[in-house]
Amino acid sequence: MQHDLIAQARTWLAEDPDPETRDELAALIEAGATQELAVRFAGTLQFGTAGLRGELGAGPMRMNRSVVIRAAAGLAAYLKAQGQDGGLVVIGYDARYKSADFARDTAAVMTGAGLRAAVLPRPLPTPVLAYAIRHLGAVAGVEVTASHNPPRDNGYKVYLGDGSQIVPPADGEIAAAIAAVGPLADVVRPEDGWEVLGEDVLDAYLARTDAVLSAGSPRTARTVYTAMHGVGASVLTAAFERAGFPAPVLVAEQAEPDPAFPTVAFPNPEEPGAMDLAFATARRAAPDLIIANDPDADRCAVAVPDPVADGGWRMLRGDEVGALLAAHLVERGASGVFAESIVSSSLLGRIAEKAGLGYEETLTGFKWIARVDGLRYGYEEALGYCVDPEGVRDKDGITAALLVAELASVLKERGRTLLDLLDDLALAHGLHATDQLSVRVEDLTVIADAMARLREQPPTALAGLAVTSAEDLTRGTDRLPPTDGLRYHLEGARVIVRPSGTEPKLKCYLEVVVPVADAAGLPAARARGAELLAAIKRDLAAAAGI
Numbered sequence: 001m002q003h004d005l006i007a008q009a010r011t012w013l014a015e016d017p018d019p020e021t022r023d024e025l026a027a028l029i030e031a032g033a034t035q036e037l038a039v040r041f042a043g044t045l046q047f048g049t050a051g052l053r054g055e056l057g058a059g060p061m062r063m064n065r066s067v068v069i070r071a072a073a074g075l076a077a078y079l080k081a082q083g084q085d086g087g088l089v090v091i092g093y094d095a096r097y098k099s100a101d102f103a104r105d106t107a108a109v110m111t112g113a114g115l116r117a118a119v120l121p122r123p124l125p126t127p128v129l130a131y132a133i134r135h136l137g138a139v140a141g142v143e144v145t146a147s148h149n150p151p152r153d154n155g156y157k158v159y160l161g162d163g164s165q166i167v168p169p170a171d172g173e174i175a176a177a178i179a180a181v182g183p184l185a186d187v188v189r190p191e192d193g194w195e196v197l198g199e200d201v202l203d204a205y206l207a208r209t210d211a212v213l214s215a216g217s218p219r220t221a222r223t224v225y226t227a228m229h230g231v232g233a234s235v236l237t238a239a240f241e242r243a244g245f246p247a248p249v250l251v252a253e254q255a256e257p258d259p260a261f262p263t264v265a266f267p268n269p270e271e272p273g274a275m276d277l278a279f280a281t282a283r284r285a286a287p288d289l290i291i292a293n294d295p296d297a298d299r300c301a302v303a304v305p306d307p308v309a310d311g312g313w314r315m316l317r318g319d320e321v322g323a324l325l326a327a328h329l330v331e332r333g334a335s336g337v338f339a340e341s342i343v344s345s346s347l348l349g350r351i352a353e354k355a356g357l358g359y360e361e362t363l364t365g366f367k368w369i370a371r372v373d374g375l376r377y378g379y380e381e382a383l384g385y386c387v388d389p390e391g392v393r394d395k396d397g398i399t400a401a402l403l404v405a406e407l408a409s410v411l412k413e414r415g416r417t418l419l420d421l422l423d424d425l426a427l428a429h430g431l432h433a434t435d436q437l438s439v440r441v442e443d444l445t446v447i448a449d450a451m452a453r454l455r456e457q458p459p460t461a462l463a464g465l466a467v468t469s470a471e472d473l474t475r476g477t478d479r480l481p482p483t484d485g486l487r488y489h490l491e492g493a494r495v496i497v498r499p500s501g502t503e504p505k506l507k508c509y510l511e512v513v514v515p516v517a518d519a520a521g522l523p524a525a526r527a528r529g530a531e532l533l534a535a536i537k538r539d540l541a542a543a544a545g546i
Contacts (some may be wrong), residue, residue, distance in 0.1 A: 006029060006037070009059070012059060015066060016058065016064070016065070017069070021066075022058070025040075040057070041061065044179075045060065045061055045062065046175070048171055050365075063102075063146075063155065068106065069109055069187055072110065074174055074181055075142070079139055079140055080114070088117075088139060089106075089116070089139065090141045091106050091119045091143075092119075092124055092142070092144070094231050094257075094296045096144075097151070099123065099144045099259075107119050110194070115139075116195075117195070118196075120201065125231055125235050125293075125397065126145055127397070128205050130163055130393060130394040131205045131208065132201050135201065135204055140159060140160050140161060143156075144157075145157060147295065147298070147502070148268035148295060149266075149503065150266060151267075155502075162393065164393045164394065165365070165366060205235075205391075206242055207242075209398060209399050210243060212402055213402060218406075220245075220246070223249070223289055223401075224287045225293075226275070226277065228268075228269065228294055229254050233255045239399075240401075240405070245409075268294055269301035275301070278290050279311050283312065283313075289302060289404070291405070293397040298384065298394065298397050299382065299383040299384055299397050300398075300404065301315065303316065304419060318380065321383070322348060323347045323348060325377065325403055326377060327421060329376070329377055336358065337358035337376055338357055338359050339372040339377070340362070340379055341361070341380045342496060344380055345381065348379070349361070354428070354429075364501065366394050370386060370394055385397075426516050430513045433512050433514065433529030433533055434510060437508035439546050446506070450546050451506075454486055459540070463532050465532070468489050468490060470486070470487070471487040473487060483498070485498035493511060496508070508537075514529045514532075
């Protein structure tokens, strides 16, 4: 067994084109680190509907140049099998460790396979890549990013020619093509032959961002902005300048791309402490709102002044921003379909129904939301918003930020705030309060055990609310394809439990709806909502054994 493992590692080492991971693997072999090698060679990093994502390092269970070259070769073979030989593949990348290397390897493989490759000019937001696919008439796109994952991770996200992320069966077919790739020496990788795009593709994207705003709308909202050490700052500030908003005050410590993400434990605006520097900057600058992107700028977080909040600022939940943007689009006379994933707040459906608009619920992820027929607006509670589906069929933290700033400006002209509009929505539709129970694990069997326990012994009540129906989503529903998840409907509440598709987390999404008779009843309704959410969280954790 140990001999086989060392032999397997030596075979991998002989193929590895990267001196850094070669040295790393050689040192492990030399040290006889069989336990670590066993982890690295326990299988291969699986290509799924999120593409690839994992920790950087040597071996088939890590993100590295060997794994990326194989993924690119498999994607190229898939595209050619689909009759796309000679088609254009656009490649974007963020500022993480190895991202530029992975992008260059992908361009080389595509070129060697007889496809045309074009690489974005520099590290840019993921939505610029999603836009460029449709803008340039590409047959596919690749974005090298791990979004808001920890610094030692990287990833490989694949889009097809419609500008949307891959869904089944394409993901399985690409995975099979990757598995069929032979020795790396047989993968043709020329030194050149691909195009490096100029700034004109970014200019075209920026010109398109103007389309999300109403002509002549007020542009007075003042913002503090953090790029969270990612690639969003230059693009967002350019978009705000074009639109005529005041220049955002940047959180200086987080404005420049830095793959080490030195000021945050996790580069995700939702994580505790990630927004502390933004709040400190806002207390000095006194803006109307704070806007944050995640490192690849496809997500958008919003915070607002709130005198009763700790430190004077309150982070809005993704569901709150999702509802605010929906209300803003309704007031602007939007037509079409509003869509969201099943883990997001049911408030969007009520807003759409009252406005006479279509409404669709999808599986988790913008790969599903972006495919809704007639989509006008889609959002997901994890800070993702698609406000210009004709331009970017994915979440876009830049255009979402523009639309939030426009809404804040409109309200400011009326002497009102985003919190006032949230009150209006609660009075019109009931107070929709959401929360999440999220458990990060080292051992993935913890997640599997929790799901098995809930399936074998489903809860009959949570927080004293009877469970009126329980669905195992692996069987699918009349409107949704199968997925690994559980959904519980309670009297005045809803719970969904699912493993994360991109991180080692079990995620539980909670929502309660509390009726509100008038404005005077809002504080009591909020207190009741918070109380119910806390109790559901406690009871659900006990039921799942986590």
